[in-house]
Amino acid sequence: MSVRLFNTYSRQTEDFTPLDPAGQRVKMYTCGPTVYNHAHIGNFRAYIFEDLLQRHLEARGYEVERVMNLTDVDDKTIRGARAAGRRLADFTQVYKDAFFTDLDTLRIKRADHFPAATEPRYIARMIAMIGQLLEQGIAYQAEDRSVYFRLAKFPAYGALAHLNLDELRPSGRVNSDEYEKENIGDFALWKAWDEADGEVRWEAPWGAGRPGWHIECSAMATALLGPELDIHCGGVDNIFPHHEAEIAQSECCTGKKFVRHWLHCAHLMVEGQKMSKSAGNFYTLRDLIGKGFTGREVRYALLTVNYRLPLNFTIAGLEGARAALGRIDEWVGRISDFRFQVSDLGGALPANLSERHEGFFNALDDDLNISGAMGQLFDLIRESNSALDHGQLTPAQTAELLKLWESINRVLAFERESIVVPAEVAALVERRQQVRSDKDWTASDRLRDEIAAHGWIVKDTKDGPKLSPK
RNA sequence: GGCGGAGUAGCCAAGUGGGAAGGCCGAGGUCUGCAAAACCUCUACGAGUGGGUUCGACUCCCACCUCCGCCUCCA
Numbered sequence: 001m002s003v004r005l006f007n008t009y010s011r012q013t014e015d016f017t018p019l020d021p022a023g024q025r026v027k028m029y030t031c032g033p034t035v036y037n038h039a040h041i042g043n044f045r046a047y048i049f050e051d052l053l054q055r056h057l058e059a060r061g062y063e064v065e066r067v068m069n070l071t072d073v074d075d076k077t078i079r080g081a082r083a084a085g086r087r088l089a090d091f092t093q094v095y096k097d098a099f100f101t102d103l104d105t106l107r108i109k110r111a112d113h114f115p116a117a118t119e120p121r122y123i124a125r126m127i128a129m130i131g132q133l134l135e136q137g138i139a140y141q142a143e144d145r146s147v148y149f150r151l152a153k154f155p156a157y158g159a160l161a162h163l164n165l166d167e168l169r170p171s172g173r174v175n176s177d178e179y180e181k182e183n184i185g186d187f188a189l190w191k192a193w194d195e196a197d198g199e200v201r202w203e204a205p206w207g208a209g210r211p212g213w214h215i216e217c218s219a220m221a222t223a224l225l226g227p228e229l230d231i232h233c234g235g236v237d238n239i240f241p242h243h244e245a246e247i248a249q250s251e252c253c254t255g256k257k258f259v260r261h262w263l264h265c266a267h268l269m270v271e272g273q274k275m276s277k278s279a280g281n282f283y284t285l286r287d288l289i290g291k292g293f294t295g296r297e298v299r300y301a302l303l304t305v306n307y308r309l310p311l312n313f314t315i316a317g318l319e320g321a322r323a324a325l326g327r328i329d330e331w332v333g334r335i336s337d338f339r340f341q342v343s344d345l346g347g348a349l350p351a352n353l354s355e356r357h358e359g360f361f362n363a364l365d366d367d368l369n370i371s372g373a374m375g376q377l378f379d380l381i382r383e384s385n386s387a388l389d390h391g392q393l394t395p396a397q398t399a400e401l402l403k404l405w406e407s408i409n410r411v412l413a414f415e416r417e418s419i420v421v422p423a424e425v426a427a428l429v430e431r432r433q434q435v436r437s438d439k440d441w442t443a444s445d446r447l448r449d450e451i452a453a454h455g456w457i458v459k460d461t462k463d464g465p466k467l468s469p470k
Numbered sequence: 471g472g473c474g475g476a477g478u479a480g481c482c483a484a485g486u487g488g489g490a491a492g493g494c495c496g497a498g499g500u501c502u503g504c505a506a507a508a509c510c511u512c513u514a515c516g517a518g519u520g521g522g523u524u525c526g527a528c529u530c531c532c533a534c535c536u537c538c539g540c541c542u543c544c545a
């Protein structure tokens with residue numbers, strides 16, 4: 001069964017086929033952060049969805065080459081740098097570093113390339129593309145010396161968002177002072193330098209300034225992946241105008257169809273409301289870590305709702321994520337321990353268990369139906385727990401089961417953090433085991449309190465004591 | 471005003487023209503020195519509302535209600 005993905009362009013679920021004649025390599029571009037502050041969980045929902053997409057494609061045998069750009073020059077970064085009294089590059093570096101730390105915390109696989117807009121080779125490419133568009137008469141320089149894309153030259157503009165431009169209603173966000181433009185919808189390719197930009201400026205044949213936001217993505221995407229991409233992702237709010245603009249610029253420069261499959265994830269809400277600073281429900285990853293949640297718990301909460309549905313992010317949901325992960329952890333621990341018992345010839349897994357494994361991946365094939373896939377995983381957990389309870393699985397079969405989990409986890413990245421037990425706590429646990437074998441419960445309980453005083457909880461399970469941090 | 475998405479149990483949520491997955495919470499049980507955990511079992515005669523098509527509708531169609539998004543540089 002092939003991978004099927006919903007294409008924003010056609011509004012249909014389509015069989016995914018890469019351009020590569022061998023059907024192996026996939027070129028994927030994902031819009032990255034603007035590095036003027038810490039990314040919030042809404043941003044990370046998009047990156048986690050893209051991570052799931054990449055990991056599932058890889059599980060299905062594709063070789064994914066992925067680019068995620070960093071927008072490190074625009075109005076917000078310039079404003080932020082000025083407010084902080086720092087040079088633009090120093091200001092954005094802080095947030096670039098923080099962004100990569102957050103990616104690791106959330107176990108998001110690194111893209112192959114993280115081009116930044118201000119890197120000289122990309123600025124040069126943007127200037128080259130703008131120059132070409134000017135030559136072709138597709139772009140023009142207005143009285144304000146900025147360069148704009150002439151929308152009249154690209155009738156397909158609006159096709160991705162399915163907007164009829166003739167019927168657009170001004171929303172009040174259009175700056176009506178921009179009378180220099182021929183058409184209200186014409187977007188900036190190059191913004192002429194002005195004093196507020198300070199030392200942020202690059203020289204171009206038509207004058208000093210800085211690139212517009214849209215051209216950054218077109219330049220970096222085509223520089224690294226070529227004129228035709230298999231997949232381009234982003235949040236729904238990027239559909240219009242950002243991705244429309246990317247299509248217009250790229251296709252006018254290359255003459256080729258820019259993107260084969262457009263994927264967009266829905267927004268998230270927090271506690272049933274739109275996330276906003278004024279509503280007090282605006283979270284960065286750091287905020288949640290500060291509340292005691294782990295990256296993988298946040299990952300679980302953001303990953304396990306289908307990307308095309310609005311996600312209602314709640315603290316209760318995070319607690320649910322913690323409990324669900326605990327169930328997975330217990331099961332993984334159980335099968336990991338069991339497989340080391342007496343060797344034996346084992347055999348193939350019972351059919352119902354391997355079917356759950358296949359069901360997991362088949363569900364993801366269907367436009368990343370993560371809920372269906374998780375249902376299969378939890379069925380696999382319950383059914384194999386039950387089989388173990390009844391002594392129906394051999395150690396060899398359990399080892400096979402562990403392999404199934406490992407292949408599932410290569411997509412989910414939900415494995416438990418390895419926990420390091422301090423030596424003194426380990427020693428206390430060992431002493432407690434000794435007194436327990438003598439059935440000295442008073443000493444045992446006293447040691448349990450002592451272990452608790454070190455910040456650890458010890459639980460006596462069938463398989464011996466288990467430690468967890470308080 | 472235009473375009474689009476969504477309403478399924480206390481919460482999150484899947485699939486399907488014919489038996490309503492799964493997770494959290496909750497209840498019962500097994501295990502256990504105690505505690506905790508774990509595991510097993512159970513938990514919607516019902517799908518926003520009202521119509522319609524059909525032998526049969528949560529699923530298809532129509533209307534209405536509610537929520538969310540986009541409509542020119544927000545993931």
